[in-house]
Amino acid sequence: MYHDIELAPRDKKYKHFYVLASDFDWQMRSLRRAGYTPITFEQLQNSLSGLVPLPKKPIILTFDDGYRNVLRYAHPVLSREKYPYTVFVVSGKVGGTNDWVSAEGYETSSLMDWDEIREIKASGLADIQAHTVTHRKLTDLTDEEIDVELKSSKDAIEEHLNHSIQTICYPYGAHDHKVVDIARSAGYSYGVTTDFGRVRKRDNPLRLPRISIHYVPPFSFDYGIASMNYWWKIKTRKDRRG
Numbered sequence: 001m002y003h004d005i006e007l008a009p010r011d012k013k014y015k016h017f018y019v020l021a022s023d024f025d026w027q028m029r030s031l032r033r034a035g036y037t038p039i040t041f042e043q044l045q046n047s048l049s050g051l052v053p054l055p056k057k058p059i060i061l062t063f064d065d066g067y068r069n070v071l072r073y074a075h076p077v078l079s080r081e082k083y084p085y086t087v088f089v090v091s092g093k094v095g096g097t098n099d100w101v102s103a104e105g106y107e108t109s110s111l112m113d114w115d116e117i118r119e120i121k122a123s124g125l126a127d128i129q130a131h132t133v134t135h136r137k138l139t140d141l142t143d144e145e146i147d148v149e150l151k152s153s154k155d156a157i158e159e160h161l162n163h164s165i166q167t168i169c170y171p172y173g174a175h176d177h178k179v180v181d182i183a184r185s186a187g188y189s190y191g192v193t194t195d196f197g198r199v200r201k202r203d204n205p206l207r208l209p210r211i212s213i214h215y216v217p218p219f220s221f222d223y224g225i226a227s228m229n230y231w232w233k234i235k236t237r238k239d240r241r242g
Contacts, residue, residue: 001194001210002063004109005073009215014106016214021073027213027230028077031059036234038083040127041167041190048201059234061085062192062210064131064169065098066117068110075120088131088169088192089117091156100135100171114160121161129167130154130188139174146179150186166190168206180206197239209239 004018019027031038037055047054061078063070066089078085093099095113102108112120120126132138132149133156141149154165166189170179173194183191183206190205197209211233216226223229 001192001212002061002070002074003065003214004067005069006215007073009217015216016212017106017109018069019213019215021069023215023226024074025077026227028081028083030227030230031083031234032081038085040084041086041129042127044199045166045189045205048205062169063087065090065135066094066112066131067098068112068116071112071116071120075123075126078125079123082125084125084127086127086129086167087117087120088129088167089157090131090133090135090171091153092133093135098135118161121163128157128161128163128165129169130157130165131169132171135171137172137174138170138179139176143178143182146182147186150183150188154186154188167192170194175207180204195240198237 002019005021005024006018007021009020010018036057036059038061039054039058041060044060046052061083063074063085066087070087093111096111097108098111099108117128121128130153133153134149136149138146138149150168157165168183168188168191170191170193175191175193180191188206190208192208192210194212195209196211199208213233216223216229218226
């Protein structure tokens with residue numbers, strides 16, 4: 001799970017918002033050298049349905065929010081590697097900023113507009129999926145508000161991009177049984193959270209865990225050596241889902 005891509009380190013409080021472009025490039029090269037195969041949610045669905053087996057060391061690369069820097073800095077690397085990836089866009093904020101962080105004292109960052117989203121989609125590598133309309137925490141909303149956030153986002157993206165939306169990324173990872181039930185009724189087949197863990201065959205497809213990748217300095221007392229921290233996350237069997 002990625003968010004934004006930056007050229008230089010930001011203030012420490014932003015560490016969970018981004019990775020450096022240079023680190024991202026190293027991470028993608030490292031996945032290739034280690035034999036990992038990025039896949040799509042469609043491939044995952046076909047495998048879980050018993051239609052086709054997964055490749056060796058499968059991994060799904062996801063980017064939350066739809067930052068413009070994904071186009072600038074991540075897409076060229078992913079194109080070079082021919083890696084498919086998924087971008088979860090906030091339909092009501094496309095072409096704007098991630099203004100939902102302002103209330104928490106953070107500076108905003110630019111999001112891709114529809115033409116830029118179409119550009120990465122046209123490459124055949126980027127799968128665009130839903131991240132609600134406004135990025136509100138769904139567990140704080142009424143049933144009707146949840147339904148609007150999920151259905152309207154799905155409808156808007158399908159209208160703009162002319163392809164089926166099957167996966168929802170819950171803002172802040174916030175979900176419960178009610179949210180999952182409404183997502184299912186809205187027509188979603190998959191839902192991704194921020195719970196730390198690897199996907200298992202017995203998992204509820206609307207409550208899938210992910211592994212968060214964010215900025216880590218080359219060496220720190222909190223994370224140790226950055227490269228070792230990255231590989232620990234990729235390889236660990238630790239599971240922190242709720």
